[in-house]
Amino acid sequence: MTPDDPSPAEPARLRAERVTLAYGDTVVSRGLDFAVPDHAVTAVIGPNGCGKSTLLRALGRLLRPAAGRVVLDGRPIRSVPPRAVARTVAVLPQSPQAPPGLAVADLVARGRHPHQSWYRQWSSGDREAVAHALELTGMLDCADRTLEQLSGGQRQRAWISMALAQETDLLLLDEPTTFLDLAHQIEVLDLVRELNERHGRTVVMVLHDLNLAARYAHRLVAMSRGAVRAEGTAEEVLTPELLAEVFGLRCAVVPDPVSGTPLVVPVSAHDTAPAHGAAATGGGSVRAGPADAPAG
Known part of the structure; x- marks a missing residue:
């Protein structure tokens, strides 16, 4: 059954307004508008190189638009300090990397950095946030294992745990099922659905599997050549x-x-x-x- 489509009653908390996105002289998108539906799971689909990951980077303040602006909670995101952004928006990039031998608990603890400063270091609240993130993802039993000792699905859960430890309302996931077999893809996407439905997270994820996007997302956004070609429910977009x-x-x-x-x-x-x-x-x-x- 298609997920219920939450209809936002007010402007989206996170949106791009007429943004031009580029890497040097190479323009990826020009004049792009994109609003993240609050309290929903949105899947961005499209062929390779169409600008999906670039858009996610801009929404997460990892890429400065060449023109236009990204707005977070009514303010241009560039005017918001990076730590404040990281306390609101968590970004999980495609194929994230970690040092060899890093334990799961240590990886997840890195998600607490936005909440710390020179006068506020590690606290009981940080420990509780890490434990809660591991519990949400079913990774408590793996806390002392290294990433190399985990299955593909467990590794993705560990990285998602790190993003959850940031305690943000907004999650941006760039191809969270890449390189996973089908069973682990379902495992990760079931987790994404649970985070939305039970814990109120707003999620935007880039997906290549159209059928899984239809099954797990409330809204689909189809991109091509740096532009949004269609957005809506799966029935409206997947024609x-x-x-x-x-x-x-x-x-x-x-x-x-x-x-x-x-x-x-x-x-x-x-x-x-x-x-x-x-x-x-x-x-x-x-x-x-x-x-x-x-x-x-």
């Missing part, structure tokens, strides 16, 4: 026409037999796509993208 435009992908879209959310079935050159709008077996409809979909 054969849009997937052909954004990914250059011929596909059929059918109901997921487990969740009821849209299930994207790619059509290769060796397959015979069902006729557009043909009836599907088992209810619902099968919708196939146009045969002359543009190359991606």
Whole structure:
């Protein structure tokens, strides 16, 4: 079943306003608007190199826009001190790195740095926050193990624990399921859903698996060539026409037999796509993208 779509009654706490994002002379996005729906899980989808990770970096104050601004709680994020931002927004980058031999508890403790200063060092409150983060992610039993001793899913849980230890309301996760097998992907995304539903976290995550994005996110944002091409529920965004435009992908879209959310079935050159709008077996409809979909 599609997650309920929280409808924000007031402007989003975190948003990008007409931002131009670039690395040196290479412009990734120009005049981009993006609002993070509060209290929801948002999945950003799109082909490689379309600007998804760059947008997340800008939202987390890791990249300064060349033009426009990112706004956090009504203030330009560049005017907010970095420690204050880190107490509100936690960013988990793609493929994070840690020194060899680092224990899980020590990694998670790094999430407390934004709450510390020269006159306020490690405290009982920090210890409680670390323990609570490990408990939320089911990692208490692994606290003394090193990252090298963990499975892929456990490592991702450890990194998410570090982000949770920051005690922020907003979580930005860049491809949190990368390099994980399917079982560990489900494990991590179940955790993301739980953090949203039971603990009120607002989450934005970049995902490549369209079907998992449909199953776990309230809102989908489809990007292509640095621009937002569509946003809305999975049913509104994952259409054969849009997937052909954004990914250059011929596909059929059918109901997921487990969740009821849209299930994207790619059509290769060796397959015979069902006729557009043909009836599907088992209810619902099968919708196939146009045969002359543009190359991606």
